[in-house]
Amino acid sequence: MTIRITLFAMLKEEAGLANFEIDIAEGSTGADVLREVGKLYPVLSDYLAYVRLASPEKYLRTRDVIDAIATPELYIIPPVSGG
Amino acid sequence: MESLVKITPDSIDSDRLLAYLTESEGGAIDIFLGTTRRFTAGRETVSLSYEAAPNLAEKEIQKILSDAARKWPLIRAAIVHRTGLVPVNEASVFIGVATEHRSEAFSACRFLIDELKKRVPIWKREKFCDGSEEWVQGVTPSGD
Incomplete structure (x- = not known):
């Protein structure tokens, strides 16, 4: 399954790009996705x-299985600082 | 409860938002405005720059409003957050509530800005007079 990842703020700056696609195995959890992202962009580790x-x-839990059909795009949200 | 939620690159029109709250015919309005501060720990700031996660930021604000509406009887609420460059003395965020009485207006307004800062996917980058820039340290939204 291919899933589109969007980075924000310092993550986007560190990686040098805002979007990319990764392939994840069926049944992958959010934590699996983050591990893959870390392998692809060690600078984000x-x-x-x-x-x-x-x-x-909405926010997702890292222990939940990612359904690439229902959720073809994932946001990676670094610590927030609005206001 | 009626509400108005917006993430916008435009400057915040407080008069229009106050009019929206006043038309609610409640008895109390409380407003919080967050503005770009010139001095932080002795360093002089030129501007702040905000980035928001598309769609999700508005969705989370809606959720915070629902949470507030369960706690207090709100008649109307308005939350607007600006993105992009916000110079010193200009507002980055407007939080306003209209209620029947002042007590719940104060409480809800405080709750809304506190929750926004903890949960809503928005980030600020600070630009200082000496030319340096840095992302302001934030908090990881809870609930994972």
């Missing part, structure tokens, strides 16, 4: 312990 995963609709 230190940050990934402090992120949340989300779809454009």
Whole structure:
């Protein structure tokens, strides 16, 4: 399954891009996705312990299985600082 | 409860938002405005720059509003967050609630800005007078 990943703020800066696609195995959890992202972009590894995963609709839990059909795009949300 | 939620690159029109809240015919309105501060720990700031996660930021604000509406009887609420460059003395966020009485207006307004800062996927980058820039340290939204 192919899934589109979107990075924000310092993650986008560190990786040098905002979007990319990764292939994940059927049954992969959010944590599996983050591991793959870390392998692909080792520069993000230190940050990934402090992120949340989300779809454009809602936050997801890293222990949940990612359904690439229902959620073809995943956001990686670094610590937030709005306001 | 009626509400108005917006993430926008435009400057915040507080007068229009206040009019929206006033038309609610409640008895109390509380507004919080967050503005770009000039000095932080002795360093001088030129501007802040905000980035928001498309769609998700508005969705999370809607959720925070629903949470607030379960706690307090809100008549109307308005939350607007600006993105892009926000110079010193300009507002980056407007939080306003209209209620029947002042007590719930104060409580809900405080809750809304506190939750926004903890949960809504928005990031600020600070630009200082000496030319340096850095992302402001944030918090990981809870619930994973």
